[in-house]
Amino acid sequence: MEDCIFCKIAAGDIPADKVYEDETVVAFRDLNPQAPTHVLVIPRRHIATVNDLSVDDEAVVGRLFTVAREVAAQEGIADAGYRTVMNCNEAGGQAVYHIHLHLLGGRMMHWPPG
Ligand code: 5GP
Numbered sequence: 001m002e003d004c005i006f007c008k009i010a011a012g013d014i015p016a017d018k019v020y021e022d023e024t025v026v027a028f029r030d031l032n033p034q035a036p037t038h039v040l041v042i043p044r045r046h047i048a049t050v051n052d053l054s055v056d057d058e059a060v061v062g063r064l065f066t067v068a069r070e071v072a073a074q075e076g077i078a079d080a081g082y083r084t085v086m087n088c089n090e091a092g093g094q095a096v097y098h099i100h101l102h103l104l105g106g107r108m109m110h111w112p113p114g
Pocket residue numbers: 005016017028029030031032033040086087093094095096097
């Protein structure tokens with residue numbers, strides 16, 4: 001999709017510190033990390049929000065989580081624990097309208113989130 005920053009990262013048109021990629025998903029470090037490990041896992045295909053998901057997207061959403069699991073292991077945060085979160089729309093705190101699974105770890109996470 002034109003003018004979508006995460007589509008451009010997936011296509012390699014703008015740089016990102018990628019930690020994993022395959023034909024379905026790309027994972028890269030957040031530009032403004034909120035934890036020692038802060039990686040975003042995205043589908044290559046543009047999906048704007050969780051509200052836009054259909055049953056046809058179930059496999060790709062599952063892939064976001066299995067890649068997050070792999071990256072967590074690579075980063076050495078799997079056993080200590082980490083947080084995965086996907087924000088939806090304004091009240092959910094979404095800023096980039098191409099779905100992305102945040103993987104946050106390397107420090108204690110607090111609950112409830114702000
Ligand atoms: P959201 O608020 O939509 O859930 O999260 C968007 C995330 O994308 C933020 O944590 C923000 O720091 C990150 N981000 C925004 N633009 C870029 C970018 O160009 N490159 C990278 N690596 N991260 C970005």
